[in-house]
Amino acid sequence: ELKVEQNPLFLSMQEGKNYTIYCNYSTTSDRLYWYRQDPGKSLESLFVLLSNGAVKQEGRLMASLDTKARLSTLHITAAVHDLSATYFCAVDGINAGNMLTFGGGTRLMVKP
Amino acid sequence: KAGVTQTPRYLIKTRGQQVTLSCSPISGHRSVSWYQQTPGQGLQFLFEYFSETQRNKGNFPGRFSGRQFSNSRSEMNVSTLELGDSALYLCASTATDYTDTQYFGPGTRLTVL
Numbered sequence: 736e737l738k739v740e741q742n743p744l745f746l747s748m749q750e751g752k753n754y755t756i757y758c759n760y761s762t763t764s765d766r767l768y769w770y771r772q773d774p775g776k777s778l779e780s781l782f783v784l785l786s787n788g789a790v791k792q793e794g795r796l797m798a799s800l801d802t803k804a805r806l807s808t809l810h811i812t813a814a815v816h817d818l819s820a821t822y823f824c825a826v827d828g829i830n831a832g833n834m835l836t837f838g839g840g841t842r843l844m845v846k847p
Numbered sequence: 848k849a850g851v852t853q854t855p856r857y858l859i860k861t862r863g864q865q866v867t868l869s870c871s872p873i874s875g876h877r878s879v880s881w882y883q884q885t886p887g888q889g890l891q892f893l894f895e896y897f898s899e900t901q902r903n904k905g906n907f908p909g910r911f912s913g914r915q916f917s918n919s920r921s922e923m924n925v926s927t928l929e930l931g932d933s934a935l936y937l938c939a940s941t942a943t944d945y946t947d948t949q950y951f952g953p954g955t956r957l958t959v960l
Contacts, residue, residue, distance in 0.1 A: 766947065777937060778951040785946070823890065833878050833941050834903045835949060837890040 737762050737828045741838035748814050749846055756809040756841045758824035766827040767807045768835065769798050771820045778823065782809075814845045849874065851940050851952035859958045865926040868955045872919050872940030878902075879921040880949060881913060884935040893936075896921050925957075933959045 738761040748754050758767070766785055770778040782791040784800035784807060791798050795818065797810045807824055821842045825835040852871045860866050872879050880903075881893040892905040896915035913923040919940075925932055935956050939949035 768948065770951075777953045778939075780948050780950060783946045783948050825890075827947065832903045833880050833895050833897075833947060833949060834892045834905070835880070835882075835890075836892070837882075839889050 737764070737826060737831070737836045739824060739826050739836050739838040741822075741824055741841050743841060744839060745842045745844075747844045747846065748811075750815055751813050753813065754811050756811075756822055756824075756843075758807040758809070758838050760805050760807075760824075760826045760836075762805075763829050764802070764805070764826045765829055765831075767800055768825045768827070769807075769809055770823045770825065772823065772840070773820050781822075811843070814843075816845050816847055819843055819845045851938055851950055853936075853938050853952040853955050855955060856953060857956045857958075859960060860928050861960050862928055862930060864928050865924060866928060866957060867922055867924045868936055868938075868957075870921045870923075870938030870940075870952060872921070872938075873950060875943060876940035876950075877919050877943070878941035879915060879919065880939045880941065881921070881923050882937045882939065882951075883907075884937060884954075885933070890937075893923065928959045930959050933957060 769781040782798040787802040789800045795812045800807045821840045823840045825837045878897045880895040895903040899915045915921045935954045937954045938952045942948045
């Protein structure tokens with residue numbers, strides 16, 4: 736059974752600081768996705784990582800994938816308040832079709 | 848392109864009742880997946896439909912069912928509602944490119960009293 740673990744579950748940081756969210760998964764995967772969820776809202780797609788060593792960047796967020804370690808990271812650079820949200824990673828297991836297994840989410844609060 | 852739409856957005860039901868939720872995918876997307884989100888269990892996969900056929904099913908009781916129509920619109924049904932069914936139900940449609948990215952609708956917030 737595929738398991739996905741994120742840490743930390745909660746992250747409070749000051750504006751301007753850097754931090755990394757980690758996502759570990761237990762079995763070989765086809766793809767790894769990162770989503771953002773604002774309170775009371777739906778999930779917004781951020782990144783899809785398709786192969787070992789893949790790196791994607793958008794603004795202050797950068798995601799990477801190490802398939803050998805079964806690890807993805809979401810790095811936040813010089814955080815701003817607008818990045819406050821819950822971030823989820825999700826894994827699409829081999830031969831699992833479009834069945835995503837989600838991590839527990841990381842609630843990020845960026846304080847001015 | 849219009850996004851994924853879900854109706855209704857909010858629903859209040861009592862135990863024992865049944866409920867039907869609707870989802871319209873992004874135009875051209877043929878795969879629709881359903882997820883349940885609760886504070887305790889997080890995001891859990893319910894089922895996926897592709898071309899009117901259920902392709903994958905998560906670990907939920909038979910009270911949870913779904914279907915897909917020829918225009919790719921999907922419905923999910925929950926019968927004999929229990930208090931624990933209170934959740935945000937999210938529908939996602941899958942991109943037809945190589946990424947298979949799932950795009951989520953706004954969700955239906957179901958409260959069971």
